[in-house]
Amino acid sequence: MEKVNRKSSARASIKLGELDYTPVLIALAVVLLTFVVLFLWKRKKTVRSAVLLTGLCDSGKTYLFTHLCLGGGRETFTSIKENVGNLETKKGRQLKIVDVPGHERLRGKFFDEYKNIAKAIVYMIDSVTVQKDIRDVADFLYTILADKATTKIPVVVLCNKQDETLAKTETAIKSMLEKEINIVRQTRKSQLQSVDNSSTSETFLGKSANVDFEFDQLGQRIRFLPCSAIEEEFDGLTTFLETL
Numbered sequence: 001m002e003k004v005n006r007k008s009s010a011r012a013s014i015k016l017g018e019l020d021y022t023p024v025l026i027a028l029a030v031v032l033l034t035f036v037v038l039f040l041w042k043r044k045k046t047v048r049s050a051v052l053l054t055g056l057c058d059s060g061k062t063y064l065f066t067h068l069c070l071g072g073g074r075e076t077f078t079s080i081k082e083n084v085g086n087l088e089t090k091k092g093r094q095l096k097i098v099d100v101p102g103h104e105r106l107r108g109k110f111f112d113e114y115k116n117i118a119k120a121i122v123y124m125i126d127s128v129t130v131q132k133d134i135r136d137v138a139d140f141l142y143t144i145l146a147d148k149a150t151t152k153i154p155v156v157v158l159c160n161k162q163d164e165t166l167a168k169t170e171t172a173i174k175s176m177l178e179k180e181i182n183i184v185r186q187t188r189k190s191q192l193q194s195v196d197n198s199s200t201s202e203t204f205l206g207k208s209a210n211v212d213f214e215f216d217q218l219g220q221r222i223r224f225l226p227c228s229a230i231e232e233e234f235d236g237l238t239t240f241l242e243t244l
């Protein structure tokens with residue numbers, strides 16, 4: 001009996017020694033490679049490298065874009081597609097600048113297209129017509145600030161056309177927007193309640209519906225800066241871009 005046992009254990013050890021591990025190693029290598037490819041692909045997808053110039057029509061985005069990327073302001077027509085250019089900072093870093101059309105039918109679509117690669121957002125406002133257009137100005141800003149894809153990136157609200165005598169200051173624009181966002185928020189809140197919360201990319205903006213909205217309540221870095229693209233006065237913006 002003992003003889004038989006010894007025989008079978010000897011056979012087992014021979015079999016283990018003779019086992020071919022190549023298929024197992026290949027399978028392991030394939031799994032490892034898949035993980036590496038998936039990791040690199042995901043990282044590539046989420047690399048944030050662009051500064052988006054957004055805002056309503058006629059706020060001066062393309063004019064500023066030509067200043068930043070082409071070295072001088074140029075008269076342009078209403079944009080129907082985006083402009084993409086490069087800006088080299090003083091530190092020698094390359095920033096991709098994307099000028100997003102402000103037309104109401106296009107701005108949302110283009111914003112969605114670029115929001116996942118945005119490193120910062122510049123929201124341009126025409127400081128002369130802002131009061132008249134306040135609903136639209138606040139509505140699009142709300143869309144941007146409440147979007148889950150951009151809640152962690154810095155935002156500059158650039159109050160352009162400060163060379164005009166009727167231009168509102170950035171402080172006045174800030175409080176105008178705070179008041180208007182309260183109203184926009186009310187409308188959006190009821191819309192949010194009517195859809196499944198997980199299927200929307202929008203979050204609630206501010207502390208709670210019972211507390212008046214203030215920009216300081218946001219975790220996001222948001223600053224209001226004056227600008228006159230036409231007179232090449234946008235030092236605040238240049239300093240901000242240097243920090244990216």
Ligand SMILES: Nc1nc2c(ncn2[C@@H]2O[C@H](COP(=O)(O)OP(=O)(O)OP(=O)(O)O)[C@@H](O)[C@H]2O)c(=O)[nH]1
Pocket residue numbers: 055056057058059060061062063064075076077078079080100101102103160161162163164227228229230231
């Ligand atoms: N007074 C004044 N006018 C400006 C300034 N910046 C731009 N403009 C004028 O505003 C108008 C609109 O400028 P654009 O740069 O084409 O506006 P935009 O935001 O690109 O508009 P869309 O492409 O329609 O989204 C042009 O006539 C510019 O000359 C500024 O700083 N001051």
Ligand SMILES: [Mg+2]
Pocket residue numbers: 061062063076077078079099101102
């Ligand atoms: Mg334009």
